Amino acid sequence: MGSELSLIIGGMELNDPQYRYGRLEVDDIDGWWNPPSRKNQDSARVNSDGDYGSENYFEARYVSITGAFVAKGESERWKGANALAALLSTGPKLMTVSIDGDVQTAMVKATDQPDLKWLAPRLAEYTIQVKADDPYKYGERREVSVASGGSDTVFHRGTVGAWPSVALSGSMPDGYTVTIGGQSVSVPMGLASGESHRIDYRRRRLYINGSLFMGAFGSQNFRSIPPGLRTAVSLSASSGSGTAEVTVNDTYI
Structure with missing residues (x-):
């Protein structure tokens, strides 16, 4: 994704070329753009064709954020890693996604510990898995x-x-x-x-x-x-x- 994207969780910008410990990039926000799964409670019409329909509800929204971190130096490598690891450690935070002037928000919490893999001494790929109990996004x-x-x-x-x-x-x-x-x-x-x-x-x-x-x-x-x-x-x-x-x-x- 290009520089027009802004992704902020709890006040931390995750697509920031000027990040104080180096450079942060977001590659994908899987689960953000599409509706979450529907809750299906339809029941079969035993002696007739088709089903009895139920009201339409949605499951919680699950989002997988993937990106990269390029550290300025050896010390910044660990400081940046610690910041990513602690991003949602204290509970739910507001997630704000802005692209092409469109701004949408949701309250999210971590579903697992952030995954950080070092590909080089100062280059890492990260994955952050979050869940929005309220599946709707707000503008x-x-x-x-x-x-x-x-x-x-x-x-x-x-x-x-x-x-x-x-x-x-x-x-x-x-x-x-x-x-x-x-x-x-x-x-x-x-x-x-x-x-x-x-x-x-x-x-x-x-x-x-x-x-x-x-x-x-x-x-x-x-x-x-x-x-x-x-x-x-x-x-x-x-x-x-x-x-x-x-x-x-x-x-x-």
Whole structure:
């Protein structure tokens, strides 16, 4: 891969000709560009043709990163090797891949120790195996603010449906309803001035002042934002007034 590629894990650039211990190169990111495997739970129709279909889900994403390290000298050889070995040793890190202006991110963790093979005294090939428990990749973050009684639209430029997060503020003592693409999620519990509510659409959870609150919803018609289409968003309240901040990221598989 050429110099237009940037691959950063936990703040460390892996395609860096100016790396402080020499030169780092990335040759391939196998598993990043293609969708991960699908979970297939279809069951056979015993007395009929075909199968009973199941919902479409994806396995975790596994990525194999291969490249080369050219050390400046003998001392830098071991310092660079140690840095690669410790890259994901402390837990999951943000992986950011940028190529031709397109930026996508995922949280990854190591599935094995990095493999470093020395081909010459200062030249090594490396392989880093990582796993993203969340198989989706995320791009640009987009936000829209909607006042109670008003409406707007939200969109994203990914390839699959993106789950929004909605932050509520204001004073709506008799609860409120958020409607996205004609599907409504209502919270009969009142929102007091100075409080914060956040609805996580993907997990179908309500957080009050940052803490999870169970059993809070009336209607629960959660939906994702389809890629490339402007989707209507509105907020309604029977009393008081408030604002909904809708956040969505470009989402890829």
